[in-house]
Amino acid sequence: MQELYVIKIGGNIIDNAGKLNSFLQQFSKIKGKKILVHGGGKLATDLAEKMSLPQQMVDGRRITDAETLKVVTMVYAGYINKNMVAQLQAEGCDAIGMTGADGNLVLAHKRIHSNIDYGFAGDVDEINSELLNFLLEQNLTVVVAPITHDKKGQLLNTNADTMAQEIAKALSKLYQVTLVYSFEKNGVLMNAEDDSTVIAKLDTNKYKQLKEEKVIFAGMIPKLDNAFTALGTGVSKVIIGKAEKLEQLISGDSGTTLLMKA
Amino acid sequence: MQELYVIKIGGNIIDNAGKLNSFLQQFSKIKGKKILVHGGGKLATDLAEKMSLPQQMVDGRRITDAETLKVVTMVYAGYINKNMVAQLQAEGCDAIGMTGADGNLVLAHKRIHSNIDYGFAGDVDEINSELLNFLLEQNLTVVVAPITHDKKGQLLNTNADTMAQEIAKALSKLYQVTLVYSFEKNGVLMNAEDDSTVIAKLDTNKYKQLKEEKVIFAGMIPKLDNAFTALGTGVSKVIIGKAEKLEQLISGDSGTTLLMKA
Numbered sequence: 001m002q003e004l005y006v007i008k009i010g011g012n013i014i015d016n017a018g019k020l021n022s023f024l025q026q027f028s029k030i031k032g033k034k035i036l037v038h039g040g041g042k043l044a045t046d047l048a049e050k051m052s053l054p055q056q057m058v059d060g061r062r063i064t065d066a067e068t069l070k071v072v073t074m075v076y077a078g079y080i081n082k083n084m085v086a087q088l089q090a091e092g093c094d095a096i097g098m099t100g101a102d103g104n105l106v107l108a109h110k111r112i113h114s115n116i117d118y119g120f121a122g123d124v125d126e127i128n129s130e131l132l133n134f135l136l137e138q139n140l141t142v143v144v145a146p147i148t149h150d151k152k153g154q155l156l157n158t159n160a161d162t163m164a165q166e167i168a169k170a171l172s173k174l175y176q177v178t179l180v181y182s183f184e185k186n187g188v189l190m191n192a193e194d195d196s197t198v199i200a201k202l203d204t205n206k207y208k209q210l211k212e213e214k215v216i217f218a219g220m221i222p223k224l225d226n227a228f229t230a231l232g233t234g235v236s237k238v239i240i241g242k243a244e245k246l247e248q249l250i251s252g253d254s255g256t257t258l259l260m261k262a
Numbered sequence: 263m264q265e266l267y268v269i270k271i272g273g274n275i276i277d278n279a280g281k282l283n284s285f286l287q288q289f290s291k292i293k294g295k296k297i298l299v300h301g302g303g304k305l306a307t308d309l310a311e312k313m314s315l316p317q318q319m320v321d322g323r324r325i326t327d328a329e330t331l332k333v334v335t336m337v338y339a340g341y342i343n344k345n346m347v348a349q350l351q352a353e354g355c356d357a358i359g360m361t362g363a364d365g366n367l368v369l370a371h372k373r374i375h376s377n378i379d380y381g382f383a384g385d386v387d388e389i390n391s392e393l394l395n396f397l398l399e400q401n402l403t404v405v406v407a408p409i410t411h412d413k414k415g416q417l418l419n420t421n422a423d424t425m426a427q428e429i430a431k432a433l434s435k436l437y438q439v440t441l442v443y444s445f446e447k448n449g450v451l452m453n454a455e456d457d458s459t460v461i462a463k464l465d466t467n468k469y470k471q472l473k474e475e476k477v478i479f480a481g482m483i484p485k486l487d488n489a490f491t492a493l494g495t496g497v498s499k500v501i502i503g504k505a506e507k508l509e510q511l512i513s514g515d516s517g518t519t520l521l522m523k524a
Contacts, residue, residue, distance in 0.1 A: 047336075050312075050313050051312050051313065070341055073340050073341050073344050073345070074309075074336035074337060074340035074341045075336065075340070076340070077339065077340040077343070077344045078335050078336035078337070078338070078339040078340020078341065078343075079332055079335050079336045079340065081339070081340075082335050082339045082361050082363055082364075082409060082417055083335070083417065085361075085363045085364055085411075086363040086411040086415050086416065086417050087415045089363055089366055089411060089413055089415070090413060090414050090415035094365060094366060095363075095364070095365075096360070096364040096365040097360075097361070097363070097364050098358070098359075098364075099344050099347075099359070101344055101347045101348040101351055101357075101359070102344075102347055102357070102358040102359050102360075103356060103357075103358040103402055104351055104356060131400075134400065138393075138396065140365055147344060149347075149348040149351060151351055151352060152352050153348050153349045153351070153352035154348065155344055155345065155348050
């Protein structure tokens with residue numbers, strides 16, 4: 001099977017022009033097929049603030065009312081996605097930006113939760129791997145913004161980590177997929193305050209233990225749950241680490257590599 | 263040659279949910295291959311106002327400084343493009359939204375003008391008709407936002423009428439192209455104040471005469487110049503008329519049809 005890299009870029013990289021540029025340069029140098037999935041929460045929060053639109057987060061997830069949906073659609077699918085595409089084009093990488101609505105790429109439904117109304121938040125139902133594969137075969141690099149739709153005309157705000165995991169999983173039937181979660185830290189850390197304490201290899205047993213010991217907590221838990229789900233459902237390799245070290249992440253010289261068992 | 267419709271939607275339709283929906287329903291019913299090009303200036307002006315960003319227009323063209331470029335990228339490529347795509351998907355039309363940066367669809371350069379600095383305004387150099395044709399062959403309907411790039415990483419704000427004309431022209435080598443400019447009026451009018459005074463057929467001679475008599479003026483002149491350029495360079499048919507009457511525009515029962523000579 002041919003190799004495919006599904007790379008998520010998030011955290012505080014997207015709003016830092018220098019770091020983002022370094023990441024995109026390294027990304028465009030990856031040989032072979034690749035997909036980039038981006039977040040951009042901080043820039044969305046900034047725009048909401050400029051528009052005097054109060055934002056509410058529950059467990060790191062944004063409550064997406066109609067006006068907030070408009071903001072995230074503008075920021076993710078418009079500003080961030082198109083600037084990344086233009087920068088990748090400048091690096092000689094033939095990028096095409098998409099949301100889940102485009103070509104019905106990611107079908108989702110409005111999240112139903114027993115006691116929290118997340119508003120227009122989408123949970124993924126299906127990835128159009130046929131279309132993705134078809135674009136990849138044309139040597140296009142797909143850049144995915146975390147906006148989905150319900151095929152009834154409604155856009156939905158969707159977690160970018162989950163989007164990356166679902167895309168990686170769906171394409172693992174056609175490719176040997178490496179999923180990279182890149183962000184502002186060096187990897188999964190033993191001490192969240194110390195970027196030098198990277199856990200080089202993390203398996204499911206150790207993960208369970210570190211969660212119990214509260215060494216791993218907060219936002220890292222949904223990220224790692226997503227990552228282990230991917231690994232358990234066909235994805236060959238999952239690596240977590242610093243965006244500006246993308247090259248070393250892929251070569252195995254940086255970051256945390258996840259493993260299914262010890 | 264196979265038929266292709268290139269349809270521009272603009273004016274005060276895009277910010278009117280009811281009219282836009284009626285247009286999109288009719289658009290999705292057009293049989294065969296089609297491309298939609300949209301503007302959205304009014305919504306961009308609204309967002310700029312919310313962000314306290316003063317806007318400056320010269321001859322109907324927006325002066326695009328860095329912050330304004332951000333606004334139009336968010337509004338055109340994000341909000342408008344993705345909502346249209348989601349609505350078309352709901353109508354069973356397999357739409358994919360793109361800017362000129364995506365897949366290097368529309369290459370442009372920053373406008374150079376002897377005495378006006380338009381800022382990040384782009385003039386079109388080249389259409390990637392190979393990619394467009396390739397997507398059309400997959401029965402995808404391409405929805406184009408009027409944002410281009412210079413392949414050096416810079417996004418550029420581009421006139422949507424011109425985008426439609428350039429796309430129509432480029433694809434006329436592969437298809438028999440009908441170009442429709444749809445907006446809030448019934449067509450080219452003898453009396454700009456009276457929507458019942460549509461000129462059913464307008465040829466180049468009559469156009470020249472009506473311009474001299476100042477019957478045709480202001481924003482209609484660049485629109486018609488674009489339209490006649492298209493007609494003179496391979497496009498089979500150009501029709502101008504009301505967006506909510508798209509079906510009748512295409513059947514020839516409404517709007518103004520342009521002709522090369524009397």
